Amino acid sequence: MSLPADTPSAIADALGYLQYYLQELTECQNTSEQVINTTLMGLTAQLQQLTQLMTGPAPTSTVAPPLIPTSPSPVPVPSALSKQWMRPKLPSSPNFSGEWNSGRAFFNSCTLYLCLALEQFSCDEEKIFWTLAFFKDG
Numbered sequence: 001m002s003l004p005a006d007t008p009s010a011i012a013d014a015l016g017y018l019q020y021y022l023q024e025l026t027e028c029q030n031t032s033e034q035v036i037n038t039t040l041m042g043l044t045a046q047l048q049q050l051t052q053l054m055t056g057p058a059p060t061s062t063v064a065p066p067l068i069p070t071s072p073s074p075v076p077v078p079s080a081l082s083k084q085w086m087r088p089k090l091p092s093s094p095n096f097s098g099e100w101n102s103g104r105a106f107f108n109s110c111t112l113y114l115c116l117a118l119e120q121f122s123c124d125e126e127k128i129f130w131t132l133a134f135f136k137d138g
Contacts, residue, residue, distance in 0.1 A: 094106065114127055
């Protein structure tokens with residue numbers, strides 16, 4: 001870019017710096033676009049592989065199952081006690097008052113209970129009704 005002959009040197013220097021800076025920014029943008037395009041191509045390839053794995057036939061396993069050691073004399077555990085030992089009794093969720101500051105604790109409590117007591121619910125609707133039963137205050 002050519003400047004008029006009477007352009008002050010400070011302005012010419014500033015314009016030169018800005019032009020240089022713009023060129024560097026353009027180069028950075030081009031490099032970023034290349035990285036993004038490369039990443040996008042890699043993600044697309046991974047997505048295609050996952051799609052093929054999901055839609056294709058199940059692969060046959062060539063790895064032998066791990067050996068399970070057997071004890072010479074297993075100790076019998078009464079069935080009534082085995083369930084009690086396997087899973088601790090979970091407290092039910094606290095009542096929800098609708099206050100904003102107690103919402104996260106209520107959500108976490110319900111989520112934990114629902115994850116650990118899946119066998120108690122046969123469908124999502126039962127989970128929703130169970131959760132709504134704690135909306136008592138406010």
